[in-house]
Amino acid sequence: MLLIEDLQVMLGDKEILRHIDLEIKPGETHILFGPNGSGKTSLLMTIMGYPQYRVTAGKISFKGEDITHMTINERARLGIGMSYQRPPSIKGLKTKQMVEICSGNGVDVSALADRLNFSDFLERDINVGFSGGEIKRSELMQLTAQNPDLLLFDEPESGVDLENIVLIGNTIGELLQREHKHIPGKSVKEMKEERTKMGLIITHTGFILDYVTADMGQVLYNGILACKSNPTEIFKQIKEVGYEECVRCAI
Amino acid sequence: MRDLDTKAREAKEKKAVLGPDIDLDAYSTDTPPHEAIQDIEQLPEEERKRMLMAGIDSRKGVRSGTYLQKDGASVYSTSFQEGLEIIPIKTALEKLDWVQDYYWKLLSVDTDKYTARARLDLHNGYVIRALPGTKVAFPAQACMYIEKEGFSQNVHNIIIAEEDSELHIITGCATAAHVSSGLHVGISEFYVKKNAKLSFTMIHHWSEDVAVRPRSAGVVEEGGLFLNNYISMKPVKSLQMYPTTYLMGTGAVARFYSLLVGSPAGELDVGGRVYLSAPETRAEVISRAITNGGNIVARGDLIGELPGVRGHLECRGLILKGGSIHAVPELTGKADGVDMSHEAAVGKIAQDEILYLMSRGLTEDEATATIVRGFLSVDIPGLPAPLKEEIDRAVDLSQQDMM
Numbered sequence: 284m285l286l287i288e289d290l291q292v293m294l295g296d297k298e299i300l301r302h303i304d305l306e307i308k309p310g311e312t313h314i315l316f317g318p319n320g321s322g323k324t325s326l327l328m329t330i331m332g333y334p335q336y337r338v339t340a341g342k343i344s345f346k347g348e349d350i351t352h353m354t355i356n357e358r359a360r361l362g363i364g365m366s367y368q369r370p371p372s373i374k375g376l377k378t379k380q381m382v383e384i385c386s387g388n389g390v391d392v393s394a395l396a397d398r399l400n401f402s403d404f405l406e407r408d409i410n411v412g413f414s415g416g417e418i419k420r421s422e423l424m425q426l427t428a429q430n431p432d433l434l435l436f437d438e439p440e441s442g443v444d445l446e447n448i449v450l451i452g453n454t455i456g457e458l459l460q461r462e463h464k465h466i467p468g469k470s471v472k473e474m475k476e477e478r479t480k481m482g483l484i485i486t487h488t489g490f491i492l493d494y495v496t497a498d499m500g501q502v503l504y505n506g507i508l509a510c511k512s513n514p515t516e517i518f519k520q521i522k523e524v525g526y527e528e529c530v531r532c533a534i
Numbered sequence: 535m536r537d538l539d540t541k542a543r544e545a546k547e548k549k550a551v552l553g554p555d556i557d558l559d560a561y562s563t564d565t566p567p568h569e570a571i572q573d574i575e576q577l578p579e580e581e582r583k584r585m586l587m588a589g590i591d592s593r594k595g596v597r598s599g600t601y602l603q604k605d606g607a608s609v610y611s612t613s614f615q616e617g618l619e620i621i622p623i624k625t626a627l628e629k630l631d632w633v634q635d636y637y638w639k640l641l642s643v644d645t646d647k648y649t650a651r652a653r654l655d656l657h658n659g660y661v662i663r664a665l666p667g668t669k670v671a672f673p674a675q676a677c678m679y680i681e682k683e684g685f686s687q688n689v690h691n692i693i694i695a696e697e698d699s700e701l702h703i704i705t706g707c708a709t710a711a712h713v714s715s716g717l718h719v720g721i722s723e724f725y726v727k728k729n730a731k732l733s734f735t736m737i738h739h740w741s742e743d744v745a746v747r748p749r750s751a752g753v754v755e756e757g758g759l760f761l762n763n764y765i766s767m768k769p770v771k772s773l774q775m776y777p778t779t780y781l782m783g784t785g786a787v788a789r790f791y792s793l794l795v796g797s798p799a800g801e802l803d804v805g806g807r808v809y810l811s812a813p814e815t816r817a818e819v820i821s822r823a824i825t826n827g828g829n830i831v832a833r834g835d836l837i838g839e840l841p842g843v844r845g846h847l848e849c850r851g852l853i854l855k856g857g858s859i860h861a862v863p864e865l866t867g868k869a870d871g872v873d874m875s876h877e878a879a880v881g882k883i884a885q886d887e888i889l890y891l892m893s894r895g896l897t898e899d900e901a902t903a904t905i906v907r908g909f910l911s912v913d914i915p916g917l918p919a920p921l922k923e924e925i926d927r928a929v930d931l932s933q934q935d936m937m
Contacts, residue, residue: 331893355892356901365893371886375908384904385894408908429894 284308285330285433285481290341292329299325301506303341307433310478312459312495314514315485317503318526323485324368326503327435330483331365332358345433364431366422368438372410378421379405386428399424400450415442423454434458436484440491452494455484461496489518504529538643542653545644552831553774553803556745558647561686561717563655565606568681574600574610580711581679587931588706588739589924590677596920597704599662601676605685606657617668618701620676623659623690633661636692640723640751640780648747652688652721659689659721664699664730673702673735673921678718680744681710686717693722695730695758702918703732707746708739715743724752726760728783733761735921737928739768742797746773756783756812761916762790764804765925767932769797769828776805776833781815781843792821793910793925795932796828796857805833805862810843810872817845822910825857835864838872847876852883852909854902903933 285307292300299322307313317323329336330343332355343351350358373381378401382392396402399420410418419439426434436455443451456462459482484491492515500514502521509529510517520528549555571577574592577585582592591597599613599620608622626633643653660676680687695701709716718740726732740746754760760779779788790806808817819834834847851859863876883905891901910929914922 333889354898355889356895356897359893359895367890371884371890373887373890373905373908375911376904380904381894384891384896387895425894 284346286344287330288342290329290343291339292325293337293339294325294335299506300329303508305501305508307481307483309481310460310475311499312461312482312484312497313499313501314492314497315483315501315503316517316521321503322506323503324437327365327437327483327485330435331355331363359429359431362432363435364426364429364433365435366419366426366437366439368441370410370418370422372408372413374408374411376409377405378407378409381409382424382428385425390428392428395424395427399454400447416444416447419443419451420447423451423458426458427454432479433481433483436482438485438487440486440488448490449494452491455491456495459495492518502526502529538638538653542643542650545650546647546654548644548646548650550646550648550747550774552776553747554772554801556717556747556772558651558686558717560684562682562684563606563657563686563688565657565685566682568604568607568609570609574602584708584711584739585677585679585706587928588677588708589704589735589737589928590675590706596672597675598670598672599674601660601662602679603658603677603689604679605682605687608658611660613674615668615670617665617699618670618674619661619663619665620674621661623661623692624656626661633692636694636723636725637690640753641721641749645749648719649721649749651686652690652719652749655688656690657688659691661692661694662701662703663694664696664701666696667698668696669700670702673704673918676703676705678705678707678720679710680708680713680716680718683713684715686719688719690721691723692725693732693734694725695727695732697728697730699727700731701733702921704735704737704921704924706737706739709741709744714741716741716745718744718746720748720750722748722750724750724760724779726752726754726758728755729757731759731916733763733917733921735763735917735924736765737924738766738770738773740770742769743771745771746775748775748777750775750777752777752779752788754779754781754783754786754788757785758783758787759916760788761914762788762806763914763917763921763925764790764792765928766802766804767793767795767928770800770802772801774803776807778807778809779817780809780811781817782812784812785814786812787815788817789914790819791912791914792832793912793929794821794823794830794832796823796825796830798827798857800828802828803831803833805835807835808837808845810836810838810840810845813840813842815843820848820912821850822912823849823851823859824906824909825851825853825859826855827857829858831860831862833862833864834876835866836874837866837868838874839868841869841871843872845874849878850909851880852906853880854883854906907933
């Protein structure tokens with residue numbers, strides 16, 4: 284379980300997250316909505332442990348451990364992984380090597396690349412000259428190799444063409460154990476109960492909702508988590524009235 | 535001959551244009567006797583280990599020939615392949631008239647006091663030649679080993695790839711474990727004939743107090759390719775070299791790659807200069823420099839003399855723990871339509887790259903090592919796999935020291 288209690292975060296001398304409470308139980312996936320600059324990415328980076336996001340109050344726990352002051356790699360080891368929107372490129376580090384680093388102990392990189400239609404990129408330097416969609420596929424390949432228990436997705440569908448959106452949507456569904464395939468001899472209820480993966484997905488366009496079911500939606504507005512409801516419902520409201528409506532709840 | 539000796543004598547005190555001046559009298563040139571060996575496997579394990587770090591492999595069947603020199607004495611010189619000649623240069627100068635056509639033809643004895651010393655007080659060195667049409671199956675190797683403390687090793691090497699031949703050489707320079715101080719003065723003259731391909735990979739594995747002054751030049755004829763790789767990752771007191779290559783035949787190509795690591799108190803000044811003097815010639819000078827507290831000057835100089843020649847310089851530097859990196863890329867175009875460019879960057883490791891890798895489970899040190907490894911991994915087209923492996927091994931070894 285991820286439990287965030289009354290979290291306050293500063294970036295530089297600016298307070299960017301205020302009184303955040305969030306709970307993601309094993310098996311749950313939450314969708315995070317919010318206008319540009321509302322602090323969505325900052326929340327993900329804070330959960331991942333980026334040191335420039337200074338926690339000034341509150342607490343983050345994961346799997347029962349207080350991780351508020353853990354380093355990034357300690358959190359990664361504990362089972363937190365992130366798919367970045369704009370990851371840095373590293374010259375001389377092949378994509379293949381990066382996937383191996385993620386897996387820690389051996390993974391069939393070429394089979395993985397096949398599934399994500401990414402074989403041609405394995406010998407290329409990671410993220411160097413990748414398009415938006417290529418970055419997304421690369422990130423998903425890394426996350427699959429890493430196999431974390433809490434998966435943070437920062438706008439996984441942005442910059443992805445229609446051809447690949449299905450692939451990306453379905454892969455995220457798989458990673459979060461939300462494939463909704465019928466397995467003989469197993470009821471849907473059983474499958475749901477066996478789910479352990481936790482997800483937190485930032486989306487602007489809502490496209491991802493066509494492929495991944497989610498348990499909860501949240502709106503982050505001006506550093507405050509303002510709404511907690513059915514994600515499809517939230518998305519519909521945002522489409523109709525925009526984020527203006529959130530102002531009322533956020534005050 | 536007399537002429538050259540006179541010229542050399544006149545240049546005995548002549549300081550080099552670049553690099554700190556070395557007091558030659560501080561080093562002894564008297565070589566201790568070293569007996570010839572029949573097989574490099576006879577060498578003590580300790581020595582073979584030191585040599586292996588500089589890419590010198592004593593196993594059978596992995597090299598097409600070997601030259602080994604200890605201090606001033608040539609102790610082993612054998613070719614296993616027909617059409618490949620490996621001869622100590624002193625023997626070659628005595629017995630083979632043609633060697634004179636290649637001896638001191640590309641370099642002047644009075645360039646500086648180091649060339650003068652190599653002329654006047656030559657210990658030995660090698661001539662490695664691939665006869666016309668010969669293609670070596672495995673790289674040939676040459677090792678210059680300093681075993682005597684405070685020794686000045688003065689060598690002269692001539693490398694010839696005759697027409698249509700393909701020659702790969704790995705040359706390792708190393709000191710015995712107990713040696714801390716020494717001087718290596720090495721003259722090298724490279725001849726790449728018509729349609730020949732020569733790759734020359736030099737790995738230096740010196741000690742902290744060794745000074746190194748290589749002086750080398752090469753000429754590439756029509757359709758020839760000269761690939762020159764230089765790796766210096768171990769601590770060294772002072773190293774300065776600026777090899778020059780002349781592309782004299784149509785379509786000749788030169789590629790220079792250097793991987794440099796500067797350690798505290800070390801001074802590295804390494805460059806590559808190429809004259810593009812024939813139609814359709816191409817040149818590339820690429821260097822990666824990392825400093826842990828040493829001072830590095832990475833130079834490159836391309837001189838385009840005809841329309842349509844192409845060249846590129848690339849100097850990238852990474853400052854890890856203090857020290858300095860000075861990138862000096864120079865381009866001179868002497869005709870319309872030359873196409874030459876350079877790119878230079880000096881900086882530190884980007885924090886966001888480290889954090890990105892840490893979020894994939896690496897510790898901060900592992901992440902740094904991974905980025906450094908990537909920085910040093912340069913794709914060298916045309917380099918045979920065993921040589922690439924040697925370079926990778928040198929990089930890995932140095933990384934263990936760095937971290």
